[in-house]
Amino acid sequence: MTTATTPENLRTPARQMLNKVPEVTIWFWIIKILCTTVGESFADWIDMNLGVGLVNTALIFTAVLAAVMTWQLRTRRYVPFVYWLTVVVVSVTGTLYTDILTDSQGVPLALSSSVFAGLLAVVFGIWYARERTLSVHTITTRPRELFYWLAVLVTFALGTATGDWTLELTGWTAGVSVFLPLGLIVAIIAGWRLGAGAVLSFWLAYILTRPLGANLGDWLGSPGGDGGLGLGTAVTSVLFLAAILATVVYLTVSRSDVIETDAPARTPRPANPARERLMLGYYAVVAVATAALLVWAHQQPHAAPAGEDAAPAPVTVHLTPAQATSPFPPAEIAKFRTITADTLAKIEAGDQSAATTRVRDLETAWDDDQSALEPKNGRSWHFLDSEIDQVLTALRASSPDKAAEVKALDALLTSLG
Known part of the structure; x- marks a missing residue:
């Protein structure tokens, strides 16, 4: 849409300059x-x-x-x-x-x-x-x-x-x-x-x-x-x-x-x-x-966002750290493990805000890598995905509980080897 030219019925400023925004086309x-x-x-x-x-x-x-x-x-x-x-x-x-x-x-x-x-x-x-x-x-x-x-x-x-x-x-x-x-x-x-x-x-x-x-x-x-x-x-x-x-x-x-500015003035819409x-x-x-x-x-029934307090769906299978991580590139697992360890350290130091910010890196990294990791082994991917969901739920609860956060992060670190 194009905004109609208002009649320069408006005050004429003492110091005018060329219009520095584009035409609305x-x-x-x-x-x-x-x-x-x-x-x-x-x-x-x-x-x-x-x-x-x-x-x-x-x-x-x-x-x-x-x-x-x-x-x-x-x-x-x-x-x-x-x-x-x-x-x-x-x-x-x-x-x-x-x-x-x-x-x-x-x-x-x-x-x-x-x-x-x-x-x-x-x-x-x-x-x-x-x-x-x-x-x-x-x-x-x-x-x-x-x-x-x-x-x-x-x-x-x-x-x-x-x-x-x-x-x-x-x-x-x-x-x-x-x-x-x-x-x-x-x-x-x-x-x-x-x-x-x-x-x-x-x-x-x-x-x-x-x-x-x-x-x-x-x-x-x-x-x-x-x-x-x-x-x-x-x-x-x-x-x-x-x-x-x-x-x-x-x-x-x-x-x-x-x-x-020197073109004939557009006729505004009446x-x-x-x-x-x-x-x-x-x-x-x-x-x-x-x-x-x-x-x-x-x-309508719909999945709760990760930030809500609803508990994630339970995992129907438990995998050992080797089973959970071996299908995936070691460098990727190391990246997730580093972010998780950083988040845990911030929780233990009492810096909830920094931990919440850092765990967002984990969520984004995991989501971005899904298309590459999930096809390698769906069972392992879904197991780790559930572990990460539990971490996100714990840290983003409306009233975070430090013990629950530490427990979820420790479990994820264990699963990541």
């Missing part, structure tokens, strides 16, 4: 989803494969964001490479902030979703009160540019929280969960076509591209046993980074998304307050229908 939405997907998968890859850990990864990307944002703010016009690099880094950083609240601090997704929604409302409220517009076609002053990027960062955090909350409520696989944000975006496009406010429609769709892109990345990267295609986070990141680069090169050459009020009712109906769908899905 189909290319804008394509590359936005690509950036969202690679932001999710690339952050997971760094967190797990490099053994950096969630908090350290967030600190690294906060520093990178500051550098990239400085570059973007110092540019004098819209530069596709700089702008979209900033979007990718904002995507990663916003995702990590939500993950820290959820995985390290134990903040419920319902609460973090509400907090980010409230924060976004505050950002929009202050932005509009000061500038009298939220249109991306009017990012021609430094304050508007700063408001714009702050809103973008919060939308990524909000989209991450609401997307994860949806998965927690419904138990849907990543592949199935793609259809909810996709369907809502289609509904927003229909509403915009029928006369809904362009600025409201733009920001609603912008928020929804975050769970859409993240679910798409999870579906491509997740093992087949989890309903994904099993490409892994590294391959998914490389594919989407290549697609982003190709698209940015095209936009740089074609300049098809540049808002030309305002129709009555139609816009009617379409607000339409959006409210869509929201109610979505809530009803989520309530219905939550009430």
Whole structure:
């Protein structure tokens, strides 16, 4: 969708600059989803494969964001490479902030979703009160540019929280969960076509591209046993980074998304307050229908996420350490054993937060290796998978019990030899 040009009925700032955001075309939405997907998968890859850990990864990307944002703010016009690099880094950083609240601090997704929604409302409220517009076609002053990027960062955090909350409520696989944000975006496009406010429609769709892109990345990267295609986070990141680069090169050459300041002004769609009020009712109906769908899905039988307190399914067979590990490459087993030992050490040192962060590395590493390990010996894989589930359940309990955590970690270490 394209936001209608608001009449520059807005105050004319004393210090204007060239509009430094792209025109909202189909290319804008394509590359936005690509950036969202690679932001999710690339952050997971760094967190797990490099053994950096969630908090350290967030600190690294906060520093990178500051550098990239400085570059973007110092540019004098819209530069596709700089702008979209900033979007990718904002995507990663916003995702990590939500993950820290959820995985390290134990903040419920319902609460973090509400907090980010409230924060976004505050950002929009202050932005509009000061500038009298939220249109991306009017990012021609430094304050508007700063408001714009702050809103973008919060939308990524909000989209991450609401997307994860949806998965927690419904138990849907990543592949199935793609259809909810996709369907809502289609509904927003229909509403915009029928006369809904362009600025409201733009920001609603912008928020929804975050769970859409993240679910798409999870579906491509997740093992087949989890309903994904099993490409892994590294391959998914490389594919989407290549697609982003190709698209940015095209936009740089074609300049098809540049808002030309000296071009004849676009004739805005005539305002129709009555139609816009009617379409607000339409959006409210869509929201109610979505809530009803989520309530219905939550009430259906589905597997509990690993972070919930439900006990994992019992293992019907017990294997010796040799039976459990011998079918698999020693280097992979050593990797799992190192992470498990690190987690146990943090528990024994009384650092629950660090242990919860470290065990996420174990979960990600195990999931990424499923497509390679499970075919070697399904029985051994399922035995170790159950042991890991018991560790995750113990560490992610709402009220963790140190004795239960140590017991589960010791059992896994024994099984890993």
